[in-house]
Amino acid sequence: DVLMTQTPVSLPVSLGGQVSISCRSSQSLVHSDGNTYLHWYLQKPGQSPQLLIYRVSNRFSGVPDRFSGSGSGTDFTLKISRVEPEDLGVYYCLQSTHFPYTFGAGTKLELK
Amino acid sequence: EVQLVESGGGLVQPGRSLKLSCAASGFTFSNYYMAWVRQAPKKGLEWVATISTSGSRTYYPDSVKGRFTISRDNAKSSLYLQMNSLKSEDTATYYCARRPYGGYVDYWGQGVMVTVSS
Numbered sequence: 001d002v003l004m005t006q007t008p009v010s011l012p013v014s015l016g017g018q019v020s021i022s023c024r025s026s027q028s029l030v031h032s033d034g035n036t037y038l039h040w041y042l043q044k045p046g047q048s049p050q051l052l053i054y055r056v057s058n059r060f061s062g063v064p065d066r067f068s069g070s071g072s073g074t075d076f077t078l079k080i081s082r083v084e085p086e087d088l089g090v091y092y093c094l095q096s097t098h099f100p101y102t103f104g105a106g107t108k109l110e111l112k
Numbered sequence: 113e114v115q116l117v118e119s120g121g122g123l124v125q126p127g128r129s130l131k132l133s134c135a136a137s138g139f140t141f142s143n144y145y146m147a148w149v150r151q152a153p154k155k156g157l158e159w160v161a162t163i164s165t166s167g168s169r170t171y172y173p174d175s176v177k178g179r180f181t182i183s184r185d186n187a188k189s190s191l192y193l194q195m196n197s198l199k200s201e202d203t204a205t206y207y208c209a210r211r212p213y214g215g216y217v218d219y220w221g222q223g224v225m226v227t228v229s230s
Contacts (some may be wrong), residue, residue: 035214039215048151055214096214
């Protein structure tokens, strides 16, 4: 199975600040069709996960442009600028290039 | 508005069976692959099963293959997960999710708790 390694595990932030979360895969996530199937989710406390970014850098409907995704191959980054209170929670990356699909272990974004 | 509502969870003894249901609304159910994703208490996310639009193709990770069966009824806009030979490690919140092309899930239900314990 593809191992997804997220860092850091915990990320203290000040409101209005900027942060980056890293997600590294044990294999290249470039599919034979040429696409890279790496996605990002946020799970707020007590809620279901919600999609933020799909296929590396595409923001899902309604997701503010404070969120941006980048990367290629095995190395991916989620950046959040001007952090707001509603951004707090656990962030997960997901790869769906290789079966079985696998998630990272999560990065908890919390206030300093 | 896309809505996914799970039901059927509860407390079950090891080795027994349980069937989860998910009622979908707000979109053309038959046009989408669907999936189940679970989350053990205080743990991360695990993809459990995927089903094609017609139901003819299903996919499972090794952790549940042979024990879990995903199915759907497009006429009823409903998704199911039959879970047999349950183990304590199957204890989790199970989420029903919509899976558009690209392998990700875009909408999730609120989740249903399954506890496997004697």
